[in-house]
Amino acid sequence: MSKKEKDVQCCLTQCENPLDQNYWDERWLKNETGWDMGQASPAITKYMEQYPNKNAAILIPGCGNAYEAEYLLVKGFMNITLIDIAPKAVETLKEKFSGTPQVKVLCGDFFGHEGNYDLIIEQTFFCAIPPGRRKEYAEKTASLLNENGKIIGVLFDKQFNQSFPPFGGCPCEYKPIFEPHFTIKTMDGCYNSIPSRTKSEVFINLIKKQKR
Numbered sequence: 001m002s003k004k005e006k007d008v009q010c011c012l013t014q015c016e017n018p019l020d021q022n023y024w025d026e027r028w029l030k031n032e033t034g035w036d037m038g039q040a041s042p043a044i045t046k047y048m049e050q051y052p053n054k055n056a057a058i059l060i061p062g063c064g065n066a067y068e069a070e071y072l073l074v075k076g077f078m079n080i081t082l083i084d085i086a087p088k089a090v091e092t093l094k095e096k097f098s099g100t101p102q103v104k105v106l107c108g109d110f111f112g113h114e115g116n117y118d119l120i121i122e123q124t125f126f127c128a129i130p131p132g133r134r135k136e137y138a139e140k141t142a143s144l145l146n147e148n149g150k151i152i153g154v155l156f157d158k159q160f161n162q163s164f165p166p167f168g169g170c171p172c173e174y175k176p177i178f179e180p181h182f183t184i185k186t187m188d189g190c191y192n193s194i195p196s197r198t199k200s201e202v203f204i205n206l207i208k209k210q211k212r
Helices: 004-015 021-030 044-050 067-074 088-097 130-146 171-178
Strands: 058-061 079-083 103-107 115-122 145-156 182-189 203-207
Touching: 044 067, 044 145, 044 203, 058 067, 067 079, 067 088, 067 115, 079 088, 088 103, 088 171, 115 130, 115 203, 171 203
Parallel strands: 058 079, 058 115, 079 103, 115 145
Antiparallel strands: 145 203, 182 203
8 A cells, every 4th residue: 555545544544533633633733724714704704793792602613713703802792712622723722812801712522512602603613523413513502502592604515525524515404404403594605705615605594493
């Protein structure tokens, strides 16, 4: 087996559990962060322009460089929690938001996180989860949200046909995953994606269903 073939096999083995801390930390240490847009998602910033509650408890899971959090700070939001599983990413974030009490930075697995939030911002985290865990994601987000809490953000509207992140999909696949826990207010094609993602994203606005 050639070195290239061994590297590919190693990657595939690691990607059997793409939420593994070592896998994601290695991506950061090697600067293999192709998901990083270098800016906050325009679809998210546009939505947050009209979000009224500056004291809302906001969670950004799998936050990476957390450009959205930088934007929220500028706009006066006061209660932002960031969680990422990669220690290198968290080290960078803690330096970036040092002396910023409005932002809490946590290193950990989202699926083990506990808390109460009004809003969860989704940006390139859902696509990092193996499709077999997407129902678990929907359940977990619902459990973390307060009554009438929301998930807003973007999901991919394309297929990647690969065994490693990102994992794609389409609204017809996503709706059955979220509908047991959320009222789908919006799950439509994103009109203001960055150029490299034009016509390949859907904007979501999902409202937690009240328990009967």
